[in-house]
Amino acid sequence: MTVAENLFESLRLELRRGSLTLAVLAQLRQEHYGYTLRKDLAERGLEIDESTLYPLLRRLETQGLLVSQWREEDKRNKRFYRLSPEGEQILIRLLDEWQAINASINRIFEQPQS
Amino acid sequence: MELLDRYLQAVRKYLPTRRQDDIIAELRANMESQIEDRESELGRPLTRGEMEDLLRKMGSPVIVASRYQPQQYLIGPSLFPLYLYVLRLVVLWTLIIYSIVIAVVLPLASPDHSDIAASLLRTPGVLINVAAWVTLVFVAFEFFAARYPEKCPPLTCLADNWNPSSLPPLEKADVTGRKPRSFTQAVAEVVVGFLMMAWLLLIPSHPFLLMGPGVVVLRVAPYQLAPVWWTFYWWIVGLNVLQLAWKTIDLARGQWQQPAPIRQIIFKAVGVIPIALLLSVRDHIYVVLKNPSADQLRYGHNLDVINNSIHLGFSVICAIVVVQLAWEIGQIVWNAYRLREAAK
Numbered sequence: 023m024t025v026a027e028n029l030f031e032s033l034r035l036e037l038r039r040g041s042l043t044l045a046v047l048a049q050l051r052q053e054h055y056g057y058t059l060r061k062d063l064a065e066r067g068l069e070i071d072e073s074t075l076y077p078l079l080r081r082l083e084t085q086g087l088l089v090s091q092w093r094e095e096d097k098r099n100k101r102f103y104r105l106s107p108e109g110e111q112i113l114i115r116l117l118d119e120w121q122a123i124n125a126s127i128n129r130i131f132e133q134p135q136s
Numbered sequence: 137m138e139l140l141d142r143y144l145q146a147v148r149k150y151l152p153t154r155r156q157d158d159i160i161a162e163l164r165a166n167m168e169s170q171i172e173d174r175e176s177e178l179g180r181p182l183t184r185g186e187m188e189d190l191l192r193k194m195g196s197p198v199i200v201a202s203r204y205q206p207q208q209y210l211i212g213p214s215l216f217p218l219y220l221y222v223l224r225l226v227v228l229w230t231l232i233i234y235s236i237v238i239a240v241v242l243p244l245a246s247p248d249h250s251d252i253a254a255s256l257l258r259t260p261g262v263l264i265n266v267a268a269w270v271t272l273v274f275v276a277f278e279f280f281a282a283r284y285p286e287k288c289p290p291l292t293c294l295a296d297n298w299n300p301s302s303l304p305p306l307e308k309a310d311v312t313g314r315k316p317r318s319f320t321q322a323v324a325e326v327v328v329g330f331l332m333m334a335w336l337l338l339i340p341s342h343p344f345l346l347m348g349p350g351v352v353v354l355r356v357a358p359y360q361l362a363p364v365w366w367t368f369y370w371w372i373v374g375l376n377v378l379q380l381a382w383k384t385i386d387l388a389r390g391q392w393q394q395p396a397p398i399r400q401i402i403f404k405a406v407g408v409i410p411i412a413l414l415l416s417v418r419d420h421i422y423v424v425l426k427n428p429s430a431d432q433l434r435y436g437h438n439l440d441v442i443n444n445s446i447h448l449g450f451s452v453i454c455a456i457v458v459v460q461l462a463w464e465i466g467q468i469v470w471n472a473y474r475l476r477e478a479a480k
Contacts, residue, residue, distance in 0.1 A: 056162065056166040057165075057166040057170055072193075072194055073194055073199065074203070076162065100169075101165065
């Protein structure tokens with residue numbers, strides 16, 4: 023990788039980091055377990071590595087934004103996650119924040135270049 | 137599935153102990169689902185190569201396990217600026233105090249100066265030790281702050297509770313037009329000054345510190361240094377003591393930003409005296425024979441060449457120093473004139 027590509031990759035990861043949390047919280051308005059969550063996000067255009075997603079779910083649960091339970095499905099024990107009440111409130115606020123940032127960036131791009 | 141079992145076994149080793157079973161069970165469930173989906177797409181079991189690709193895409197066991205750790209750094213971003221500031225301060229002051237001990241306390245304690253060289257060599261070890269302790273303290277604080285945030289005071293209050301009125305006054309450029317010196321620079325000069333003093337004081341008893349392996353030549357050669365070098369040596373030591381004392385006083389009084397240019401000129405001018413002293417030696421005798429009666433005939437001519445060369449060398453040095461001094465005096469006068477004109 024060239025220096026410019028390395029720089030882009032580093033900035034791209036930074037940009038994605040916050041967005042991934044928002045996407046995961048939004049998707050967990052419905053119950054998922056790790057693998058199906060990853061599949062659903064990928065179908066909606068957001069690819070996440072397993073090694074990033076699964077620890078993220080744990081971290082969000084530790085922060086009280088998600089709740090989980092083990093359940094048997096298709097003869098296999100799986101850990102299902104969904105938003106906690108606190109997670110729902112945080113999601114709404116994060117979504118507002120994200121939309122505000124999005125609108126600001128659009129306005130910046132729309133302004134004429136002097 | 138044997139490869140999957142081996143992979144999960146490897147991940148388990150690096151996981152936090154308390155949550156190993158839970159995390160491995162979840163990872164297994166997710167990965168088995170992924171494998172099942174892939175196999176139903178292909179209509180057959182995965183080959184070993186495909187399985188290896190899947191695990192490779194998952195990531196190395198060490199990296200995967202590390203992402204389950206609660207904290208990915210020893211000292212976090214909120215604490216790091218304070219850590220860096222404290223580290224610099226502690227290391228700098230340790231260096232100053234240690235240098236003073238080497239240059240002043242040790243020579244008084246051990247008259248044969250045998251401990252000084254050993255203490256000088258121990259300096260990097262002492263500094264690394266101090267830096268390690270400071271780092272350890274901050275790592276411990278970060279650890280407890282992450283786990284017991286309600287018991288640790290917020291460090292943001294240090295950044296938030298500051299008064300703009302207490303900022304230091306604007307720094308002016310000195311009359312030579314150079315930028316003001318920083319505290320680090322001033323401290324470094326004092327520290328280096330003390331180390332230089334220690335080195336100077338050790339030279340008579342340990343000439344290898346000046347000449348290196350060449351000291352052997354001095355021992356076996358038929359020549360020896362003339363007594364004038366002792367006068368020169370004590371002038372150099374005296375000048376260094378004076379300069380070091382001024383720098384230390386400036387640092388202690390908080391006046392390191394603007395070293396007085398006139399004082400610098402005076403030091404440089406006084407520094408010409410030992411050189412002039414050497415140049416004024418009668419018959420330019422800097423090196424003499426150890427056994428003149430035995431060696432005069434054989435080494436007399438060489439001795440003249442050596443003495444004349446030393447005289448020439450010091451003449452050139454003296455000329456350079458005088459020209460440099462004149463140039464700096466001229467610069468100071470010119471800059472003072474410019475500043476006065478600008479102020480009108």
